[in-house]
Amino acid sequence: MAGTDHVRRMIKEGPAIVLVEPQLGENIGMVARAMANFGLAELRLVNPRDGWPSEKARAAASKADHVIDGVAVFDTLPEAIADMNYVIATTARERDGFKPVRGPVEAGRILRDRFASGQKTAILFGRERFGLYNEEVGLADEIVTFPVNPAFASLNIAQAVLLMSYEWMKSGLESETATPFSGPQMKPAPKAALQGLFDHLEQALSARGYFRPPAKKPKMVDNLRAVLTRPAFAEAEIKVLRGIVASLDYFSPKEPRGAAYPDRKAKADAKAHSAQEPDGE
Structure with missing residues (x-):
């Protein structure tokens, strides 16, 4: 699978994900995959409609077998959360009651803090069709809801688990803008290299009559320099x-690269070599 590295340590920690009466094995499998993506491993099912185990769930989990193998099944929600110190319930609908309501970012940080203090935590997710009953939400300590389109607020269960799993993972980073890998560190090229590019390009364009009429050449050169200095090119x-300019400048269909050594190329190389030699040699 793309992005999978079996050499690296598998992260398996954090809050339990509790699915209340999930209907389809495929949905359970996609939940397991989302959990594994972000380091969660404990999945609890309350009265799954099609029973357990489920080969459809395993197939949809896309190799998140450690999550599927560790699934625990309960008859009731109170049994599923009996050993938890802190439980948060997800809902897209406004609920009556006095429970605090958090956004996913804040909820992820709270879960992280409680995990760090040694508490057992869980996140509740309801049925695919209509979520959690009010009495089930009542068993939780707090509510988390997502900033979604109010006219189209329904998320499928795997999407909802993915969002909370992502916030859980992000809350554990030293910086919330951190990435698992970065691009190469490239410092801007020295001005001499940039000037060499300008000179080469100007000579190549002059040889092909680009600067027309001649009176406009200074302004056209200025425009080229402005375009090429904007990106802050690295030397590489x-x-x-x-190399691109050289191929367009010195070679042609009649004299392709590798078939000959054009006179203009030889003169340019000789000029460059002489410019690199120390004075007095």
Whole structure:
């Protein structure tokens, strides 16, 4: 699977995910996959409609077998959360009652803090069709709801679990903007390399009559320099551009690269070599 690395340590910690009366094995499997993506591993099912175990769930989990193998099944919700210290219920609908309502970012941080203090925590998710009953929400300590389109607020169960699993993982990063890998560190090229690109491009364009009429050449050169200085090219990028310009400048269909060594290329190389030699040699 793309993005899967069996050499690295598998993260398996955090709050339990509790699904109340899930209907389809495929949905359970997609929930397991979402959990595994973000380091969660404890999945509890309350009275799953089609029973358990489920081969459809395992297939939909896409190799998140450690989650599927660890599933615990309960007859009732009170039994499923009996050993928990803190429980948060997800809902898209406004509920009556006096429970605090959190957004997913804040809920993720609260879960992280309680996990760090050694508490057992859980997140409740309701049925695919209509979520949790009020009395089931009443068993939770707090409510979490998502900032979704108010006219189209229904999430499928795997989406809802994915959102909360992501917030859980993000809450444990040193920086919430951190990424698992980064691009190469490339410092801007020295001005001499950039000037070499300008000179090369200007010579190549002059040889092909680009600067017309001649009176407009200074302004056209200024425009080219403005375009090429904006990105702050790294030296490696300038080498790529010089290679492109060289192919367009020195070679042609009649004299393709590898077939000959054009006179203009030989003169340019000789000039570059002489410019690199120390004075007095």
